[in-house]
Amino acid sequence: MKLLTVLMLSAGLLSPAFVGAAPAAPAKAAKAGPVAAPLKVTSVEGITEYRLGNGMRVLLLPDASKPNLTTNIVYMVGSRHENYGETGMAHLLEHLLFKPSKNFSGKNGQKTPVEVLNATGAHFNGTTSYDRTNYYATFPANDENLKTMLALEADRMVNANIDQNDLWNKSTQKGEMTVVRNEFESGESNPMAVISERIQAVAFDWHNYGKSTIGARSDIEQVNINHLRAFYTNYYQPDNAVLVVAGRFEQEKVLKQINELFGRIPKPARVLAPTYTAEPVQDGERQVTVRRSGGTQFVGVGYHIAPSGHADAVALDIVGRVLADMPGGRLHKALVESKLATRVFYNGANNLEAAYGMFGAVVPKDGQLEQAQEAMLKVIEGLKSEPITQAEMARAVQAEQAQMSRVMNDTARLASSHLTEALASGDWRLVFSQRDQLEKLDLASVQAAANKYLLASNRTVGRFVPTDAPQRAEMPATPDFAVTLKDYKGKAAVAQGEAFDASPANIDARTERVTLAGGIKAALLQKKTKGGEVSVTLKLNMGTADNLRGKSEAGAMAANLLTHGTETMSRQEIKDTFDKLKVKWMINGGPEGVQVTLTTVRENLGAAVDLVAQLLKKPAFAPVEFEEAKRALVANIERQMPEPQPLVSNAFSRLIDATPEGHIRHVDTLQQKLAKVKALKLEDVKAFHGAFYGAGSARLAAVGDFDAAALKSQVSALFGNWKAQQDYQRVADTNKATHGDKIVLETPDKANSFLMAVLPLPLKDDAPDYPALMMADHMLGGGALHSRLADRIRQKEGLSYGIGSQLVAPSQDPAAIWLAYAISAPQNTRKVEAAMREEIAKALAEGFSQSELDEARKGWLQGEQVQRTGDESLARRLGHYLNFDRTMAYDGALEAKVAALSVAQVNAALRAYVKPADIAIVSAGDFAKAGAGAAAAAK
Secondary structure (H helix, E strand, O other), X not given: OOOOOOOOOOOOOOOHHHOOOOOOOOHHHOOOOXXXXXXXXXXXXXXXXXXXXXXXXXXXXXXOOOOEEEEEEEEOOOHHHOOOOOOOHHHHHHHHOOOOEOOEOOOOOOOOHHHHHHHOOOEEEEEEOOOXXXXXXXXXXXXXXXXXXXXXXXXXXXXXXXXXHHHOEOOOOEOHHHHHHHHHXXXXXXXXXXXXXXXXXXXXXXXXXXXXXXOOHHHHHHOOHHHHHHHHHHHOOHHHEEEEXXXXXXXXXXXXXXXXXXXXXXOOOOOOOOOOOOOOOOOOOEOOOOOOOOOOEEEEEEEEEOOOOOHHHHHHHHHHHHHHOOXXXXXXXXXXXXXXXXXXXXXXXXXXXXXXXXXXXXXXXXXXXXXXXXXXXXXXXXXXXXXXXXXXXXHHHHHHHHHHHHHXXXXXXXXXXXXXXXXXXXXOOHHHHHHHHHHHOOHHHHHHHHHHHOOHHHEEOOOXXXXXXXXXXXXXXXXXXXXXXXXXXXXXXXXXXXXXXXXXXXXXXXXXXXXOHHHOEEEEEEOOOHHHEEEEEEEEEOOOOOOOOOOHHHHHXXXXXXXXXXXXXXXXXXXXXXXXXXXXXXXXXXOOEEEEEEEEEHHHHHHHHHHHHHHHHOEOOOHHHHHHHHHHHHHHHHHHOOOHHHHHHHHHHHHOOOOOOOOOOOOOOHHHHHHHHHHOOHHHHHHHHHHHOOOOOOEEEEEEOOOHXXXXXXXXXXXXXXXXXXXXXXXXXXXXXXOOOEEEEEOOOOOOEEEEEEEEEOOOOOOOOHHHHHHHHHHHHHOOOOOHHHHHHHHHOOOOOOEEEEEEOOOOOOOEEEEEEEEEOHHHHHXXXXXXXXXXXXXXXXXXXXXXXXXXXXXXXXXXXXXXXXXXXXXXXHHHHHXXXXXXXHHHHHHHHHHHOOHHHHHHHHHHHOOHHHOEEEEEEOHHHHOHHHHXXXX
């Protein structure tokens, strides 16, 4: 279940024979008496595995460096376990686990699962894959939150309602089924997702890995509730689950708490039958073509590969990087640099059984698709005649190791994501053993893996060609991990950080704010972190409203090309150096400024900052790199032009645009933007960099384990005398009022529509009414899955997978925007708009209740705590605040104001600012195909 974000939607079986299976007894039905003590199984690098008496496994990963906890429960069931006619059942069940359960019913003072998750301020989600389903949450570490979260997971393990009315109520024509169907429709509107699914479907004859996890539309619509309940009863049991708890906690205390809650759930009498369908060896090339609406072309080439836990899997990951990494990969050089494609990639899956890997290339709409396909196959299957070099392998290994290093230092990510995927592959210890295998990998093993699997007879992209001597790629069996990992001990656990208090007051007390040479303002927060990590942001502010006129595309391209080479380093050398330094990095921006974000370890920070200085001050702006980036940007705009979401975003931005033509903030149509990008010249980009880049108004922030004195000295030496030729003065935020405007855009052959409601407001984020209006928005549509809009349009009526609202308020200008958004089937757009307006009217007329405010306030406050514990996001916040001399005292004051709000103040703020008659509605979809009635209603 993906949680969609806002301004734009950036855009997880059973046969009838199981239906009569006896349901598991609820947790409280367990016999009274002592529960067997947990059995310690193994311990690797700070993670300890225990097994409860009922067979449930528990992984504990203590980390006191951040005041957060992550719980992640993984059920070893996914779409691989579904039967004919029941595809998508595992994913549909994942959705229903967020509906009420016996002891979280939403009745008699109880909260529902979604209400509990929102009340803790948790970052949460559920995901379904081929071999597993998981539910994770990261939230502030305290006894109450952990007790509630564990109780929730224990209850919905065996006490979920799996109610027909939650799934689909025939009398009301509402339920979660239509939400999942809308998620399906959203995927069907993505050309690359569609063709990728079709390639995999053609590649597999029998195995369920050939079916999309979300399932067939017909199966989603007609799922049998009795089969779904039997599926739940069979697989959602303690002996088929692994619970991960990570973060700040006392291990013995938490283990005892887990055993008391989960250990009392009886072990079921049934024995899970293993799946046994094995995919036969593919014996010839296959091809599939999809002809649908879209802005770009795409070619994909897939190969059957070893199970993810097999020794060949690590070597195949390196082969994938050698071929598809950017910019040094062979496919990038052969297709992107030759202008045949704008992007290439490789996707492998984490699968327990023989898996699938896919290479892909995005080809311009007017490009040569057949030529791109031929070039791709020549490179991939030509590895046998042009073997991988030692340098290519070393570069790929270095990049993989850098990524692994970052994972090991991010406890929440390790617990919720990477341990989940390792479990899906067969054993959680694969996270560490495959890292060790990577260190020992040799060129012969990598080349052998490429020769073994990347065969013409094993691919799906093309045609069938009879041959008297077929080449066959035999798939190895899934390893026996009880044997291969029996004595595995791992390495020393990653060094822990300090127990840091992330309150605004303590952050301010620990932060040094100083002005460096040349006027650079800095905020430096030193603390001990896990693995010695440090996050740094450096923001260059540029230009004025006058001197930036007409320079939007040149400024954006200058920022884009910063990492494409310097006067002394190639694009590949830049990437290699960042990987060698184990740096997670991002450089983005445009004509008004560029921001660099780095996360690395203490000993590598100095070298990373030196490299950043070279990127910013001495970019190469090579013609070949400029043309490649320009083609990619053109292809991206062309891709957006037929899509509902970017069209709506562009239309609403133009609707409230108060700037004249040529202004740096002026919003062009996509067609105008495309024309300007095509007309852009390299000389314009070079001129922009020469005139506007400099550090005179730069802002620096660092959070983590670093030497402050050394960093200040280094930054002063590198940037202190670097001045821009053109002056800097912040461009003010503005917007234009709306008056009930309605814009309807037709997007033919798109199964999904996008709608946005927009209302500009004269408000800053320090206005007296801001806290109250912010909480009103949170209750109306800002809560994840739980709000007035989500409860009505998603949970009750099942019309939209993604629905919500947001209040976006600047800090320095009264130019806020309130907006609401929803995706839906085009024929349901009218219903979504009507329901949205009804809920807004109801909130204005009746107001919010005290209980709603109390719940929303608690969730928001705890969510703020979670946000401050991320060093990277905290560095960005501290750096942003330097622009207008704000400290974290603002955050503390805002939280205090929210804590003191009365429901009367919240309702009054909503009524003062939200005027339904002024709300603009912008929508896009295939309304004509949905029917004349839907199209007329949309207009």
